[in-house]
Amino acid sequence: MTEEPNNDTSAACKAPGAQEKAIDVAVIGAGPAGLTAGLYAARAGLEAVVFERIAPGGQLAQTEHMENYPGFPDGTNGFELAFSMKQQADRFGVRNVGEEVLSVDFTQNPKVLKTAFNEYRANSVIIATGARPRKLGLELEEELQGRGVSYCATCDGNFFRDKTVMVVGGGNTAAGDAIYLSRICKKVYLVHRRDKLRATAIYHKRLEDLPNLEFVWNAVPRKLVADEGALAGVRVEML
The missing domain is CATH 3.50.50.60 (FAD/NAD(P)-binding domain)
Known part of the structure; x- marks a missing residue:
């Protein structure tokens, strides 16, 4: 056949x-x-x-x-x-x-x-093959997509208004998303595996001046914590 x-x-x-x-x-x-x-x-x-x-x-x-x-x-x-x-x-x-x-x-x-x-x-x-998000590769990531895990801050940021969020990465996209989310979220953690950003220098000062943003240097997310089918937290490992 x-x-x-x-x-x-x-x-x-x-x-x-x-x-x-x-x-x-x-x-x-x-x-x-x-x-x-x-x-x-x-x-x-x-x-x-x-x-x-x-x-x-x-x-x-x-x-x-x-x-x-x-x-x-x-x-x-x-x-x-x-x-x-x-x-x-x-x-x-x-x-x-x-x-x-x-x-x-x-x-x-x-x-x-x-x-x-x-x-x-x-x-x-x-x-017109589009783009694919760079995923973390963590357990439960697929199941929690759209339930706390997002790959587009401008698309989904409003769902997290007045909440605590985490942005993973150190490039221009991560920096831009962190700045955007800082305007609508209560607290923003920016987690990066190195001790400095790869983002363009113009972003650095803007991020440092944000009162509700906290850098988490030399760290990587290791586990997504779920509660009733939604993301409840992220466990990170300090390198």
């Missing part, structure tokens, strides 16, 4: 023979950026095919609740918003291929996209 790819595209965009028609626009990634790219291309009258190895939505689909997306006064569920984006793209004729793109040959014209199942040709390729 052979495994069948999960897709709804036609054989006309595959690349075994040069006589077959190429896709107008191939979009790699079905997060908000990829779905938007596909939507705009389809509305412009182009054949748009979106490739996604898992499910549409990207990181958005893994977000339990969003309060900062325009048009939703009471917030919205990330998965539902991602599904709505896909439905809108579908309505304009965007086709979805449930295959992971393993490589793209940009030297050929049309370009050649290879998946585990097929080869596809496309006149244009848009790469």
